[in-house]
Amino acid sequence: MKPKNLSISTKFTLSIILIILAFCILFSFLLYYHLKQKVIEDANEKTRIIITQIDALGNYVKEELRPAIFKLLYETGKKDEFIVEGMSTTHVRLSVMKRFNNKIGNYMYKRVSLDPINPEHKADALYVKLIEYFKRNKTQESWSGIITYNGQEILVMAKPVIVEKGCLICHGKINNAPKALLKMFPRSKDFTWKEGDIMGIESVSLPIASTLGEIKGVAISTFLFGAVSLLFLFVTLHGAFWSFVIKPLKRLSSLFRGIVNGTEPLNQTIEVKTKDEIGDLILSFNQMAKYLYDAQEATKKYADTLQTIFEGITDPLALVNPDCTVEMTNHAYRTWMIEGRAAVFNEQCDIEKLDADKLCPVYFLKKVIDTKKPFSEYWEGEDQRHYFIHLYPIFDDRENVIKVVHYVKDITEKxxxxxxxxxxxxxxxxxxxxxxxxxxxxxxxxxxxxxxxxxxxxxxxxxxxxxxxxxxxxxxxxxxxxxxxxxxxxxxxxxxxxxxxxxxxxxxxxxxxxxxxxxxxxxxxxxxxxxxxxxxxxxxxxxxxxxxxxxxxxxxxxxxxxxxxxxxxxxxxxxxxxxxxxxxxxxxxxxxxxxxxxxxxxxxxxxxxxxxxxxxxxxxxxxxxxxxxxxxxxxxxxxxxxxx
Structure with a gap:
């Protein structure tokens, strides 16, 4: 069924349902989006704090602890020794984050490189991409985002590890590296790092899949609760709308149909029970019904008068269609039709097959249709009588001739x-x-x-x-x-x-x-x-x-x-x-x-x-x-x- 054929109550119901559904979906989506962004912002902030703390710890080891241990070892004659637990910034960072995760779980810290001293710290494919990213964007100090890693959505905060002068002691030429470090991690060739190179990535990541799932649950619950609440509100409003609007309108509609079908009289008054817009509508209907009734009676009176005048005209008068069929005639015209007079239309004609050399009423009718102008002519018919014929065109909205007024006068005696x-x-x-x-x-x-x-x-x-x-x-x-x-x-x-x-x-x-x-x-x-x-x-x-x-x-x-x-x-x-x-x-x-x-x-x-x-x-x-x-x-x- 086409929408325009639906009742107003059905249209109202469907409209409200669509509005409620759209509102609930939009609200739930906005809520989910807002909560997701909030979770991401909180996670970013926490990971930023953690990575900043870890970075500060690494700088402490690099700038104070490691130089102090090197000095102590040199003074005691053990300059070839290397204490990983106090001198390796990577080891210290990983050890501290391991203890941190024992207290607060889920946070993962990684410090990896394309060519690490410890093979365990070798960068995998994901971190290789991050290293390449920082190489392309050398001004970028950090990167954060949500990625899928090992089938799980995680939020990652990463920053590049830049080669400094002090780093080249262990990550430079083999001859300069502590002998103890080479014993722990044997190596046969020198590192190729230069000062300022990006040697690796350190990152803090946090799994957020479960958190996002909880947010989705909240959004769905909100959608269902909102839909049920709004549906209850809709039922209440629809009942009120039916009582105050639809029911009176149906009563008016039924009355209109009855008037059109002739089962209800036009001159009747509906009781106005309210003073609202519906009451105004019923009052307007009563006024319109009275006006239409008076107009109808006046039209009948005028029609009777016009019919009397029309019938009383002694000369033939008719309303003719373009196919020569007569739609309305007076008594004189009907009499001439019975007598078979040549000047009136007695049967249907085909104007296209008209003999152009034969003057007759059909020819005059065609001339009026073609020229769209009134036509008058003195004419002698086949009955040897003289007539004055006048035809006047009637037009539609497109200026096409749809009917012709045909007036005839017998002027033989004249x-x-x-x-x-x-x-x-x-x-x-x-x-x-x-x-x-x-x-x-x-x-x-x-x-x-x-x-x-x-x-x-x-x-x-x-x-x-x-x-x-x-x-x-x-x-x-x-x-x-x-x-x-x-x-x-x-x-x-x-x-x-x-x-x-x-x-x-x-x-x-x-x-x-x-x-x-x-x-x-x-x-x-x-x-x-x-x-x-x-x-x-x-x-x-x-x-x-x-x-x-x-x-x-x-x-x-x-x-x-x-x-x-x-x-x-x-x-x-x-x-x-x-x-x-x-x-x-x-x-x-x-x-x-x-x-x-x-x-x-x-x-x-x-x-x-x-x-x-x-x-x-x-x-x-x-x-x-x-x-x-x-x-x-x-x-x-x-x-x-x-x-x-």
């Missing part, structure tokens, strides 16, 4: 009304053009009538007759073109998109309004860019927009010789057609209303008030805009259309 409004406005425009059209038709009719009279009443040759017939045909052709242009403009059509030159549409409108423009004395300035490509629009409807704007400009400049400037240009991937008049401008109180249906400032019988409203609808249907800029010196209407 489109029919808009179409009737466009027809009405066309008829009104034809009414305004009627005088010019009558003039355009009357002129050729007059010529035709004159030619007919001449042909009937006048005798003429064949050539003159043919000339009159040609004039009649020319006049009839001109009348036919005028009527055709008028019929093309006035006829009712569905939205037909094709590649069209906006400059050509401007020229067509100017032909229709040529008589009115001439009659009013208006000067036309054309600044039409040749860089504008053909764009995908409904030429008939856009031509109607241009005509409405030109007729409004003509009326705005009525009564004075004005100038109408028409300019076309490209900017930021869009096509702009600007119509600027030199009229008096649009008053500030009227400007916000100019696109309202049936709003007009023209006299009764001269306008329907639908011109700009219809024009705005047509341009928005083409995903464009109409911009207005006005002042006392004139007004500019700019039509913005997407190039692609």
């Amino acid at each position: 489109r029919k009304i808009e179409e009737q409004m466009r027809i009405t406005e066309k008829l009104a425009a034809i009414g305004q053009l009627s005088a010019g059209l009558a003039h355009e038709i009357n002129n050729p009719l007059g010529g035709i009538r004159l030619c007919f009279n001449n042909l009937i009443n006048t005798e003429m040759d064949e050539k003159t007759k043919n000339m009159h017939v040609e004039v009649i045909n020319h006049g009839l052709t001109k009348i036919q073109e005028i009527i055709k242009q008028l019929l093309d403009f006035s006829k009712q059509t569905e939205l037909i998109i094709s590649a069209v030159s906006v400059n050509n549409l401007v020229e067509n409108v100017l032909k229709l309004t040529d008589y009115l423009i001439s009659k009013k004395g208006i000067k036309v300035i054309k600044k039409l860019s040749n860089e504008i490509p053909e764009i995908m629009i409904d030429s008939n409807k856009i031509e109607q927009v241009f005509l409405n704007i030109v007729l409004n400009a003509i009326q705005a400049m009525d009564g004075k010789e004005g100038v109408l400037t028409i300019e076309s240009f490209l900017k930021n991937g869009k096509c702009y057609i600007a119509f600027t008049d030199t009229g008096n401008g649009i008053p500030d109180d009227i400007l916000p209303k100019i696109f309202d249906p049936f709003f007009t400032t023209k006299p009764v019988g001269q306008g329907t008030g639908l011109g700009l409203s219809v024009s705005k609808s047509i341009i928005e249907q083409h995903s464009g805009r109409i911009l207005v800029k006005t002042s006392s010196s004139g007004t500019t209407f700019t039509v913005e259309l997407p190039v692609k």
